[in-house]
Amino acid sequence: MSNCFKSIAGPAIASGAGLATGIFLMLFSSVAAAAYEYNLPPPATSIAREIMGLHNAIFFICVVIFVLVFGAMFYSIFAHRKSRGYKAAKFHESTTVEIVWTAIPFFILVGMAIPSTATLLRMEDTKTTADLVVKITGHQWKWQYEYLDQDINFFSALSTPSDQIENKAAKGEHYLLEVDKPLVIPIGKKVRFLITANDVIHSWWVPAFGVKKDAIPGFINESWTRVDAEGTYRGQCAELCGKDHGFMPVVVKAVSEDDFAKWVSEQKSQMVASAADSGKTWGKDELMTRGGKAYSANCQACHGAEGKGLPNMFPPMAGSAVAAGPVDAHIKAVLHGFKTGKFAAPMPAFAAQLSDTDVAAIVTYERNAFGNTAGDVIQPSQVKALR
């Protein structure tokens, strides 16, 4: 447990806080096995370390105050009880005492406020030049990362299989904290985040960085980080954003500068490859397989794994009139979204996040799965024409 308390606020406070936590634990918790986490996760940036130092320090001060105040109270409860024959005193005020216990807390608070202010000002320093700028957009229920200067743009969604969530399969080590495509950033560099959202408010949070910023539709918030060490850092969306708020993790891979450069060029070549994809003509089976995967990544959250939807919230795909009707209308529905008013939320637009091939595959899939029998096969070129 003691390694939780590597604090910059000085070893004295750290061990004091550790001791105090220990006392709390003995009082309130039955077991103290190693699997239990009692404090903030190990910090990976200087800001997170400062926060942890602050946290430990204020916690320690609070514990001291608490022990003093309630030490007095419990002494009194023990000593000044009628059953021990104690006779009540008559005093009921003392201006001196009252001034003292107004003033002392005030000065303690000033003492807490000073380092907090300093840390806050360092955190808010988004202005000094950054080495890399990433725009982060929250969507229901996935994150979009755009590297503004590198021209890289991708979505990052939960990759935990639904079997694990529904208890049909054993849960993996990073249950609910794993994504299909993590954000990749270089270590030792100042990375600036521009955070916004597309539909409702989300909040982008990586505890080990000490970064949490709300993603607000229509507005951009700024934050930054500089990661010390390579590793995979995990966090979660921290603002209620609807049904699957609990299922939109943040995963960040911090890599060395060289690896980052390699990763960037890989991304570029992948983009070229996927452009080539949309030029070719696809067979039905290929599209169905790809469509099934893309459906579960993008559509299943609302329309359900079996395409049943959710009554009055999301329409079913099984037996959907759109999926049986004209192909163009179906493609457009997916590309541009729409709202009939029959359901509380609109159908979101997917034009920005899905390639032509993916849309073609999904639409093909929807028209031929869940008992739907439209039978047609859609090619990426058809999608491209409707963008």
Place this chain on the structure above:
Amino acid sequence: MASAHHDEHPTGLKRWLFTTNHKDIGTLYLLFSLLMLFVGGAMALVVRAELFQPGLQIVDPHFFNQMTTMHALVMIFGAVMPGFVGFANWQLPMMIGAPDMALPRMNNWSFWILPFAFTLLLSGLFLPGGGPAGGWTLYAPLSTKGGMSMDFTILAIHMLGISSVLGAINIIVTVLNMRAPGMTLMKMPLFVWTWLITAFLLIAAMPVLAGAVTMLLTDRHFGTHFFDAAGGGDPVMFQHIFWFFGHPEVYIMILPAFGIASQIIPTFARKPLFGYESMVYATASIAFLSFIVWAHHMFTVGMPAGGELFFMYATMLIAVPTGVKVFNWVATMWRGSMTFETPMLYAIAFVFLFTIGGLSGLMLAIVPADFQYQDTYFVVAHFHYVLFSGAVMAMMGGAFYWLPKWTGHMYNETLGKWHFWLTAIFFNVTFFPQHFLGLAGMPRRIPDYALQFTEFNQISSIGAFGLGLSQLLFVYIIVQTIRGGKKATDKVWEGAEGLEWTLSSPPPYHSFVVAPTIK
């Protein structure tokens, strides 16, 4: 003159439906509050049951969110606020030497709005698309996209607002206009003081909430763009308006609890309240500060640093007057001659546990640290310490304290003590581990969680069910006391001071028809 013929009042159902009597209305409020504690508690148990294990077992995520949202709305607007108004109705006229509340018909109206408003609110759960699922804070634009139950919620909140404002007006007028001759402001019992200030907070805060939800309604249905950037609005503006109400609201829920503790502790310490005047000034300072701290709920929305600093400092300042209160309670006990009947146990637990919640509140106020705590279970732990072990346990203590006066019977002390210890222990089992969950990074409002959070969630869920079951004992004790038991004396408690203890137990229908003389 008028009071004489009013002593004959209807009996049976009509007595309760049409009553203009402060005690009857107080009883209605208290019973309603108890009912809502169970309704809201049952919803919390759904939440805790789902969180017992990782994975989705019992409910789907959408329903889970409805339960979280409704749990909070029912507890806050149904259990805590009406509960305190019930105490005010019973106690204020007796404590200031008045025959009744100042505006008795309006008093009845304030109450009867509640059952209707909650019918409207709860019926949302049975609508197509389910109940409101955006959290009790109703943040836009999630709530502007919600289903039709959102409209039910908004209109129910309007009704609740009317009820609260009318109730608060009645309380202010009663306190300012109905005191017996000689009962100067600085002689009023502290419970009266805290309620006077709470009523002011209510009148200032509730209309602002009404404004906020009205804007939601027009954004939803009439094409306004208050909370939509495309039209020049701002979703964050909703949060500002909401919390301008929301923060005073949390003191609305704690100041009367301070009042109850300040009545109970001197009684069982057999020693007058220490620092009466500073208690009054501290209450007033808390009320004042409560209007300039609201954005501490919004440290992560991206305010400019100057704003964050202002709200951090203002929030931290609240620890000073609150500290004065805590110290005064301890000083009241100091060198008293204490006994530990159930109400006293509750009052002590209140001071002890509320302070834990207060101190975690102070930690939340430190902006850089709040970036880590915000929207995690650390916050959930904080506010259950101030709300359950603060507000609710103070009410339980108050109930045991005044029940003999109200019913004329002593409650069963052994059972009372059992109820106290069960509640206090299970409460801590439920909510203490949530601090650790929050620090370790578990967000709130999620139906499923990563594996490292499992153990503490299991402890918490077990605690919650224990806590819930213990409340059945509470109901049993109350019913038993109403129906019979040892006859209570007028004074009930050896150390009791104050006008209510000069009346018979139970008190006459109109409390003080002839004004008492106050030394």
Place this chain on the structure above:
Amino acid sequence: MSAPQGSYYLPSPSPWPLIMSAGLFALALGGALALNHLDAGPWLMLAGAAIIIYMMIRWFGQVIGESEGGVYNPQVDASFRMGMTWFIFSEVMFFAAFFGALFYVRQLAVPNLGADDILWPGYDAAWPTSGPKGPQFTPMGPLGIPLWNTIILLISGLTVTWAHWGLLKGNRGQLIVGLLLTVVLGSTFVALQAYEYIHAYTELDLTLKAGVYGATFYMLTGFHGFHVTMGTIMLMVILGRSIRGHFRPDHHFAFEAVAWYWHFVDVVWLGLFIFVYWL
């Protein structure tokens, strides 16, 4: 406070509060259904409104009867006065929420949007605005109807006060004429406001949907207009009672309550005139 306690009037049990709550419930439920296009909605709302109006007539009727019957001593009168004062304070806070919204969008939201070149490039954040994606419209200037309405309301404030002097002096003619003038002025205000809305909708393209400008404009002036309407109705009731010979120089709480309310509406308008129309 010093009055003998035994004489504080305690009303006997009353069915009105319960029925009033039921009316409110019907109104709210009907409203929620109507907003969601369910057929029962408007009817339920109508029923709720009818219950409420009926109840208010009966409830206030009873209170007026009691008041004229002389059961209220000065202490009861003081309760009513305090009650009305705090009620008006609650109304002030309701308007404060909307004024707060207006200040917030003007000082913070709109400038922030204007400074954002990534999401809203080229948006020129000059007030009045309907936002980066809002429709075109012409804002409402302070001259013309708004100025006239300001003058009308200010004069009406004087006329109620003049009526009050009449009441205090026991000059019933002055009381009635003063109230009549106030009612006429109030009604004129409402009529002009309605005309202004039509003008805005048909000629200025200034609608409720015209971004935050339209939203704040209509919500503020609309709630105010609603309050003026209520105030005018209250004045009419007071006028009717004055004609019937109600009120005495030393006992006329209802008159004062309405007059206070009217002044409150007046002050809110000044705020509107300055911050919505003028600046």
